[in-house]
Amino acid sequence: MFGEHRYRLHSTWTGNRGTGTTGYRDYDRSTTIEIEGKPTMLASADKPFRGDPAKWNPEDMLLASLSQCHLLSYLHACVQAGVVVVAYHDEASGLMIEDGRGGGRFTEVTLHPHVTVADASMTDAAMKAHEQAHAWCFIANSVNFPVLHKPKIEVAQPA
Numbered sequence: 001m002f003g004e005h006r007y008r009l010h011s012t013w014t015g016n017r018g019t020g021t022t023g024y025r026d027y028d029r030s031t032t033i034e035i036e037g038k039p040t041m042l043a044s045a046d047k048p049f050r051g052d053p054a055k056w057n058p059e060d061m062l063l064a065s066l067s068q069c070h071l072l073s074y075l076h077a078c079v080q081a082g083v084v085v086v087a088y089h090d091e092a093s094g095l096m097i098e099d100g101r102g103g104g105r106f107t108e109v110t111l112h113p114h115v116t117v118a119d120a121s122m123t124d125a126a127m128k129a130h131e132q133a134h135a136w137c138f139i140a141n142s143v144n145f146p147v148l149h150k151p152k153i154e155v156a157q158p159a
Helices: 058-081 120-136
Strands: 010-013 031-034 041-043 085-090 093-098 104-111 113-117 147-149 152-155
Touching: 058 085, 058 093, 058 104, 058 113, 058 120, 058 147, 113 120, 120 147, 120 152
Parallel strands: 104 147, 113 152
Antiparallel strands: 010 031, 031 041, 085 113, 093 104
16 A cells, blocks of 8 residues: 655754853753654764763664664565564664764664574575565665665574
């Protein structure tokens, strides 16, 4: 089914220390991100950019979006391929390079999905399902850098 989907959120800067942005070091990078009906997310800039390392930053959220989108697309691809996934975790990593002019960009993200399938006969199809998941992933299809995959498939131990 084709469709158009719109997403909304409310982002609020909460880092005014009383003097606003009078200087680069005079304000905090804290924000709240709110979506109706969901818990509020506390966010900031990344630590090298004077942010709070205990809070989510935009780079974290981009990496998380790519990882989760692939995971959800992958599970669907596995259902269609008859692959029974019993566990999945990912150790995603990304490389962002500053341009020296105050900006920068991600140059790549690598997902390292570790998938456990129910039966050894499913391993080839489980590996191939990563290709389909990548083709379906809305977020990976929206970025201008490569999203690489280095999957590992293992078989569950019989109970």
